[in-house]
Structure formats: C-alpha cells, structure tokens
Amino acid sequence: MEIMGLAVIIILLTLAGLFVVRFVILKPVQVKDTYTMKSLATDTLTALLRTNTGCNDENIRDLLMDCATNGPIRCGADSSCDYARAEITRIFENSLDEWKKRYRFVASTNTYDGLIVIGNCTGATLVEPAIQPLPTYNNLQVRLDICE
Amino acid sequence: MKKKAQLKIWTTIAILIVFFVILMFGFIFYTQVEKISFERTQREAEARRSIDVAQVLTNLPELQCSVGAVERGICFDYYKLEVAEESINDEWLYYYGMFGYSDIEVKDLSGSGKNFTLYENQGDKTSYTTGFIPISIYDPIERLFSFGVIKVKSYYGQ
Numbered sequence: 001m002e003i004m005g006l007a008v009i010i011i012l013l014t015l016a017g018l019f020v021v022r023f024v025i026l027k028p029v030q031v032k033d034t035y036t037m038k039s040l041a042t043d044t045l046t047a048l049l050r051t052n053t054g055c056n057d058e059n060i061r062d063l064l065m066d067c068a069t070n071g072p073i074r075c076g077a078d079s080s081c082d083y084a085r086a087e088i089t090r091i092f093e094n095s096l097d098e099w100k101k102r103y104r105f106v107a108s109t110n111t112y113d114g115l116i117v118i119g120n121c122t123g124a125t126l127v128e129p130a131i132q133p134l135p136t137y138n139n140l141q142v143r144l145d146i147c148e
Numbered sequence: 149m150k151k152k153a154q155l156k157i158w159t160t161i162a163i164l165i166v167f168f169v170i171l172m173f174g175f176i177f178y179t180q181v182e183k184i185s186f187e188r189t190q191r192e193a194e195a196r197r198s199i200d201v202a203q204v205l206t207n208l209p210e211l212q213c214s215v216g217a218v219e220r221g222i223c224f225d226y227y228k229l230e231v232a233e234e235s236i237n238d239e240w241l242y243y244y245g246m247f248g249y250s251d252i253e254v255k256d257l258s259g260s261g262k263n264f265t266l267y268e269n270q271g272d273k274t275s276y277t278t279g280f281i282p283i284s285i286y287d288p289i290e291r292l293f294s295f296g297v298i299k300v301k302s303y304y305g306q
Contacts, residue, residue: 005163007167008163008166008167008170011167011170011171011174012170012174015174015178018178019178019181022182039281040280040281040282043222043281043282043283044282046284047222047282047283047284047293047295047296048282048295050223050284050293051258051284051293051294051295052259052292052293052294053258057292059293087258090258091257091258091295094257094258095257095280095282095295095297099280
C-alpha cells in the first residue's frame with residue numbers, strides 16, 4: 001500500500017521534472033526574432049532618411065539637419081522641424097502603426113535631447129535600436145527603437 | 149478473514165486504477181502542451197518564411213535601383229517595379245521556385261501611393277502569415293526617393 005503511494009508520488013515528481021526540463025532549461029533562444037527586429041529598425045531608418053518630401057524635394061535627412069542647426073529651409077508656413085515631424089509621423093502611421101509595432105523615434109543633438117520625439121516605448125521591452133549619426137556641428141543623432 | 153483479504157485486494161486494485169489514471173492524465177496533458185508548442189513553433193517558422201521570401205525579393209537585380217549601389221538599405225527602381233508586375237507573371241514557373249505559395253506586394257507609401265502586385269499564388273493553402281520590409285523606391289527620372297514597403301503573405305496549411 002505504502003509502496004503504491006510512493007510510486008504515485010514518484011510518477012508525479014517525474015512529470016513535474018519533465019515539464020521543468022522541457023520549458024525552463026531547454027527553452028529555445030529566439031535569435032532570429034531579435035535579428036529581424038533589428039533589421040526592421042535599421043531598414044526603416046535607412047529608407048526614412050533617404051525619402052524625399054514635398055518640401056522643395058528635400059529628403060528627411062536634410063530636413064532634420066536643417067532643423068538641428070536652425071537652418072534656412074522653410075516648408076510653406078512650417079519650419080523644417082515641424083514639417084519633418086509631420087512627414088515622419090505620417091510615414092510611421094502608414095507602416096509601423098499598421099503592423100502594430102511599438103516604436104520610439106528620437107532626433108537629438110548634444111545640446112537638445114528631444115529635438116523630435118515620436119512614439120514611445122513606455123512599459124515595453126526595447127528589442128534593438130537603430131542609430132544614425134548625421135554630420136552637423138552639434139552631433140545630430142537619430143535613433144529608432146522598436147519595442148514589444 | 150476472507151472478507152479482510154478481499155477488501156485488501158480491492159483496495160490495491162483501486163490504488164492501481166488511481167495510479168494509472170493519474171499517469172494517463174499526466175501523459176495526455178504533456179502531449180497536448182507539446183502539440184500547442186509545436187503548432188506555435190510552426191507558425192513562427194512560417195512567419196519567418198515570409199521575411200525570407202521578402203529578403204529573396206530584395207536581391208533580385210530585376211528590381212534593384214541602379215543608383216547608390218554602395219549605400220545601405222534596400223532600394224527598388226520605380227520603373228522596374230512597373231515592368232516586373234507583368235514580367236513576373238509571364239515567368240511564373242521560374243518565380244514559383246523562389247516564392248512558393250505567397251502573395252507579394254510593394255507599396256509606395258510616400259510618393260505616388262501606387263501598389264505593385266508582383267506575385268500571387270495562394271494555391272490550396274488556407275492559413276497565412278505576413279511579413280513587412282521597409283524599402284526605398286527610386287524614381288530615376290525625377291531622381292527622388294520615396295518610402296515603400298514589401299508586403300509578403302506566406303501561405304501554409306491545407
């Protein structure tokens with residue numbers, strides 16, 4: 001009788017052990033997902049900066065550089081900063097928002113941390129950032145974080 | 149005495165039944181969990197497959213733009229996309245070897261707003277996963293870049 005009880009306990013412990021080994025110790029590492037997210041951030045940022053806009057056909061890279069250095073570019077009634085922010089927001093609404101990706105885009109200089117900030121990753125885990133420095137005297141840097 | 153012995157036998161049988169029932173439930177539960185885990189792994193593999201198909205597409209010389217070859221990032225030529233809409237359909241069997249059961253679309257999100265449907269083949273598959281890759285689309289006549297996206301629907305299952 002007691003042996004039967006012991007056998008039941010051993011079976012239950014073995015099953016519990018199997019679960020622990022299978023789902024905790026042998027948990028697969030998701031390398032490809034991290035690579036895919038980093039690739040998404042890099043590809044998005046590269047394509048974004050190269051995109052020409054309706055503001056004198058300037059690309060977003062040049063608009064951001066003008067914004068960071070208080071340059072002369074005007075886009076109708078808007079400054080280069082406002083126009084770039086609106087264009088980037090529009091592009092992200094049609095891409096990352098549609099794909100239900102959370103993100104945070106930040107353009108910053110060494111004197112101004114939040115020149116342009118779009119999106120937020122509050123409460124989410126940062127997966128991989130894409131960072132692109134641009135050649136201005138105040139070290140303009142654009143960063144796109146994809147988070148989940 | 150006899151009754152006591154009989155009672156003992158029935159008790160032992162009952163314990164054995166409980167033992168095997170617990171064992172059976174444990175085994176069924178474990179196999180169900182494994183099945184769900186396998187299905188999720190299969191779905192993740194199919195999702196990655198749609199990205200793999202998109203990456204094959206980005207390396208096709210019949211679509212790549214001819215400017216900025218040393219630049220990073222993926223770039224398609226606008227007019228090559230227009231031609232590819234027809235030419236990929238004309239050589240369907242050749243591209244089937246690359247793309248399999250999938251629908252491939254390139255969308256111009258900031259320029260002309262045009263959608264290019266390059267390949268369609270659902271076959272008899274019922275489920276699908278979707279992958280996206282952001283790209284630049286270059287107009288070599290205007291010399292302007294627009295923001296585009298490759299959308300791949302990869303079909304699987306029956």
